[in-house]
Structure formats: C-alpha cells, structure tokens
Amino acid sequence: MNKHLLSIHDVSADDIVRILDTAESFREVGTRVIKKVPALRGRTVVNLFYENSTRTRISFELAAKRLSADVINFTTSGTSVAKGESLKDTALTLQAMGADAVVIRHSSSGAPLTLTKWVRGSVLNAGDGTHEHPTQALLDLYTMRDRVGRLEGLRVAIIGDVLHSRVARSLSFALVKMGADVTLVGPPTLIPPDAASWGVAVSYDVEEVLPKLDVCYLLRVQRERQRQQYFPSVREYARLFGLTRDRVGLLPEGSMIMHPGPMNRGVEIDSDVADLPQAVMEEQVTNGIAIRMSLLYLLLGGRAEEVGADA
Amino acid sequence: MSPATILDEAEIRRAVTRIAHEVLERNHGAGGVALVGIAARGDDLARRLALEIERIEGASLPVGVLDITFYRDDIGIRAEAPEVHETRIDFDINDRTVVLVDDVLFTGRTIRAALDALVDLGRPRAIQLAVLVDRGHRELPIRADYVGKNVPTRTDEQVRVCLKEVDGEDAVVVEEPGGSA
Numbered sequence: 001m002n003k004h005l006l007s008i009h010d011v012s013a014d015d016i017v018r019i020l021d022t023a024e025s026f027r028e029v030g031t032r033v034i035k036k037v038p039a040l041r042g043r044t045v046v047n048l049f050y051e052n053s054t055r056t057r058i059s060f061e062l063a064a065k066r067l068s069a070d071v072i073n074f075t076t077s078g079t080s081v082a083k084g085e086s087l088k089d090t091a092l093t094l095q096a097m098g099a100d101a102v103v104i105r106h107s108s109s110g111a112p113l114t115l116t117k118w119v120r121g122s123v124l125n126a127g128d129g130t131h132e133h134p135t136q137a138l139l140d141l142y143t144m145r146d147r148v149g150r151l152e153g154l155r156v157a158i159i160g161d162v163l164h165s166r167v168a169r170s171l172s173f174a175l176v177k178m179g180a181d182v183t184l185v186g187p188p189t190l191i192p193p194d195a196a197s198w199g200v201a202v203s204y205d206v207e208e209v210l211p212k213l214d215v216c217y218l219l220r221v222q223r224e225r226q227r228q229q230y231f232p233s234v235r236e237y238a239r240l241f242g243l244t245r246d247r248v249g250l251l252p253e254g255s256m257i258m259h260p261g262p263m264n265r266g267v268e269i270d271s272d273v274a275d276l277p278q279a280v281m282e283e284q285v286t287n288g289i290a291i292r293m294s295l296l297y298l299l300l301g302g303r304a305e306e307v308g309a310d311a
Numbered sequence: 312m313s314p315a316t317i318l319d320e321a322e323i324r325r326a327v328t329r330i331a332h333e334v335l336e337r338n339h340g341a342g343g344v345a346l347v348g349i350a351a352r353g354d355d356l357a358r359r360l361a362l363e364i365e366r367i368e369g370a371s372l373p374v375g376v377l378d379i380t381f382y383r384d385d386i387g388i389r390a391e392a393p394e395v396h397e398t399r400i401d402f403d404i405n406d407r408t409v410v411l412v413d414d415v416l417f418t419g420r421t422i423r424a425a426l427d428a429l430v431d432l433g434r435p436r437a438i439q440l441a442v443l444v445d446r447g448h449r450e451l452p453i454r455a456d457y458v459g460k461n462v463p464t465r466t467d468e469q470v471r472v473c474l475k476e477v478d479g480e481d482a483v484v485v486e487e488p489g490g491s492a
Contacts, residue, residue: 025378025395034431037381067381297381301392 001298004123006112007132008173016178020142023287023294029066030290040067043300046099047073048090048115049126050106055261055285056126056135060103063292069300072099087111091118100300104128109166122299130164136260137170139291141178143284144215147256152179157209159185159241160219160268161230163192167260168219172198185209186241189230206241210250217258218243218268234267243269248276256280314471317462318483323443326459327356330441331363333457338408341370343436345404348412349425350378350396355476356443357412375400377411382424404433410457414472416442419453444483446470 001018002010011019029037045064049057057073064071074094087106094102101122104112109129116123127133145151156175162168162184175182182200184191195202203209210216221237231237238244243257248270251257257269257279265271273279318326338344341364348357354376361374378396386392411425422440429438441457446464462485464470469486473479 022395025380025397028398029381032432037431038427039381039386042387297395298392301386302390 006125008134008170023290026293027290036066038068040069043069043100045069045101048104049075059288095119132170133166134170136167137174139288142287154180154214156215157183158217161190163190165219221268238267248273314484314486320481323481330457341368345373345407347375347377353413355474373402379424382428404435406436408437409435410439412441414443416445419449419451422453
C-alpha cells in the first residue's frame with residue numbers, strides 16, 4: 001500500500017479488499033468489553049482539522065485510541081493557526097514532535113498532498129475542499145459489502161450536490177474501481193461536467209433511477225449553494241430530488257439508504273425515511289471507526305523507518 | 312535436501328487423541344473447559360481436539376479462534392503490517408479453564424501475545440497450553456502443558472505443520488534453511 005492516503009487513486013482494488021477485510025477484525029474488537037488493542041502502542045497520530053468536523057475527528061480519535069496510539073487534536077480555533085501560522089510551519093512543528101501520522105481536514109483541495117512535502121509520517125486525507133474524502137468512501141464500501149455481501153455489480157445512485165461533494169467523488173471512484181454500477185443523480189447544475197470520464201451514468205430523474213437500486217446514497221444539500229443559485233429553492237430541491245415517504249416505496253425490497261451525515265431532515269431525506277430500518281446511517285458511523293482503525297494499522301503497523309530519523 | 316517427516320497422518324491423529332485424554336485427566340473431565348486455537352492452524356487443531364474429547368467423554372466443548380496479530384511484539388520492526396486473521400470466541404471465558412491450542416511452540420512469543428489477547432477478553436480460571444510440536448529454543452519463560460511431540464531442532468530449520476483443513480494433507484516436516492517446500 002501507498003504510504004499516504006490522499007485519494008482513492010492511492011489504493012488498488014486489492015488494497016481496498018485488504019482494508020475492508022482488516023476492518024472486519026477491528027469491528028469485532030469494537031464489540032468487546034475492552035475495545036482496545038495494543039497494536040499501535042507508542043505511535044503518535046495528529047488530527048489536524050482546519051475545518052470543523054466533529055464526526056470525522058472523533059471517529060479518527062477513537063480509532064487511534066482503540067489502537068493504543070497517542071492522539072493529539074490540533075484544531076484551528078485558539079491555536080497558533082488562529083494567530084496566522086502557515087500550514088508549512090504547523091507541519092514542521094508536528095514533524096519536530098515526531099508525528100507518525102497526520103490526519104488532515106482542510107477547505108483547500110490538495111492541502112493533504114502539500115503536507116506530504118513537510119512531514120515524514122503518513123498523511124491521511126480526512127476531506128480536502130471539493131477534492132476527496134477517501135475514508136468516508138471506504139467506510140461506505142464496507143457497509144455496502146457487509147449488508148449485500150459483494151460490491152461487484154452493485155447498483156448505487158449518488159443523489160444530490162455531486163459537483164461540490166468530495167464524498168461523491170471518492171465514493172464514485174472507489175465503487176467504479178470495485179466494479180459497481182454507479183449513477184449520479186441531481187439537478188444539471190450540480191452534476192460535474194466531466195462526470196462521463198468517471199465511468200458512471202448520469203440521470204436527472206430520481207424516480208426513474210430508484211426502482212433499479214441496491215443502494216440509494218444521499219448527499220447533504222448545502223444551503224449556501226442555493227444562495228449561489230445552483231438551484232432555485234430548498235423546497236424545490238426537496239420536491240424534485242428528496243427521498244420522500246412516497247418515493248421510498250419505489251426502492252426495491254432489501255435496498256439500503258445511506259447518507260454521510262450530517263443529514264438535513266426534510267430536505268434531501270424525509271424525517272420518517274431517515275428512521276426506516278433500511279437507512280443504515282448509524283452502521284456507517286460504527287463501521288467508520290473500524291475502517292479508520294484498519295487504515296491506521298495498515299499504514300503505521302510496519303517498520304517505523306521515519307520516526308526520529310532526524311533526531 | 313528433502314524435508315524430513317517427523318509426524319505422519321496416523322501419528323498426528325494419535326497425538327491429538329492422547330492430548331484429548333490428558334486434558335480430560337488433568338481437568339477431571341470436560342466441565343468448565345474451553346478450547347481456543349491460535350490462527351492459523353491452531354484453530355483447526357482445537358476443533359479436532361474438541362471432536363476427540365466429544366468422542367471420548369460425550370461432552371461438547373466450546374471452541375474459539377484467537378488472532379494475536381494486534382498483540383505481537385514486532386509491530387514496527389516488520390516492514391509491513393502483519394496480516395490480520397479473525398478472532399471469534401462466542402462464549403464467555405470468565406471462570407473457565409481455557410486450553411490454548413497452537414501447532415508449533417518455538418520462541419514462546421506467540422503464546423505471550425495470546426495470553427495478553429485472552430486476558431483482554433476476560434479472566435479465565437486457568438489457561439493451559441497444548442501444542443502439536445515443541446521444537447525448543449524458547450526466548451520467554453513459557454512451557455506447554457500438553458505436547459504432541461518434542462522435536463529437537465536447530466534455530467535455522469523450519470518446522471512446517473500441514474493440516475488437511477488448509478493444506479490438503481496431514482504431516483509435520485522439518486525443512487533445511489532455504490529448502491524447497
């Protein structure tokens with residue numbers, strides 16, 4: 001496997017299978033009374049979050065702690081970053097402290113890649129701008145495989161603001177890599193113009209797509225996009241693309257509803273629909289810890305060639 | 312040089328049968344005893360041992376499989392993160408006598424890791440160790456309670472246990488260093 005996880009392009013289909021299989025063991029650890037193993041004792045993981053994301057941060061934090069690694073949370077408010085420190089100087093500081101892995105969330109696409117120039121440890125992308133969010137995609141793949149038993153030929157629609165969604169990009173790339181059948185659905189203004197080159201289908205008609213799905217994956221609609229005039233109103237979006245109580249009946253028996261969270265109940269998904277048994281958002285969260293444990297283990301469980309090399 | 316067979320199919324079967332008798336004798340029956348095999352191959356041996364005990368005593372023992380990867384002491388020394396296997400122990404190990412089962416006892420490091428892994432799952436009344444082959448060269452103060460066969464070896468030799476469940480045949484062979492399999 002690559003030393004870093006910046007994008008789904010960093011992992012092969014074989015790597016993905018290994019990551020998901022290893023996560024299987026870590027999910028078992030999560031069911032124990034003592035949910036902790038000593039696999040990464042003495043390693044240091046830094047959570048470097050330039051954007052607020054409580055869910056992803058605590059998921060990584062719990063993952064690292066359950067592996068017995070030491071975790072430092074470096075958030076932007078109230079730190080040197082708020083005092084104007086550059087990404088480079090923050091990175092050099094973390095490097096000097098001997099971080100074995102840096103988990104970074106940043107509003108600028110490409111910030112994790114830039115970070116790899118300055119730190120010797122592994123860099124894990126926890127979401128960068130409108131680029132990628134690979135750990136979310138992997139936990140989603142795990143959840144789908146766990147429920148359905150396979151990824152190949154799985155029919156998945158990703159519905160919503162695909163254009164601005166790093167989740168949609170990572171998930172599409174990962175699903176296509178594993179041989180799934182992906183359709184992007186949304187208003188034409190929110191479908192990326194280069195979608196054809198992703199190896200996916202595109203549709204603007206949610207009701208036509210729903211009856212042919214194994215997985216209905218909803219994206220969060222960001223209200224500021226309406227102010228930027230990508231769609232006329234939130235109500236119109238909900239009426240045309242929302243997974244309403246009426247539309248959920250179009251989904252085949254046994255299909256799953258997924259959402260990366262946080263949800264806008266009443267916009268992309270009706271509140272009742274979000275509480276149906278086929279809506280697996282809580283499983284996604286639980287599986288997210290196992291996937292992040294798997295990634296940290298696979299990236300940091302080998303030889304610590306870099307640690308303290310400059311001491 | 313061709314590998315030397317130290318246990319064939321019949322000898323493995325007899326060793327498992329004898330260990331089954333010893334486990335029952337030592338624990339005054341099968342009550343409160345559970346078997347936990349160390350992946351890979353220890354789990355297959357544990358299942359065979361359970362079948363033997365059931366045949367002899369008519370009692371069915373719970374069998375679990377334990378992966379010790381997360382408890383190894385060479386994480387960060389090996390180039391790659393070691394491959395992870397499944398841990399599945401569907402019974403409560405608290406207050407039971409757990410017989411750990413492994414194929415080969417060598418340095419003792421695997422057993423050290425297994426002891427740590429087990430106590431994270433509960434507090435057994437006692438832990439005993441059964442191995443098919445003890446090849447010596449311990450690096451830790453660990454010994455087996457039940458041994459299929461003691462085999463004097465050099466440290467650079469390889470002891471390979473083949474089981475029908477995974478390898479298609481039953482045999483224990485000693486191979487020269489760098490020898491072909």
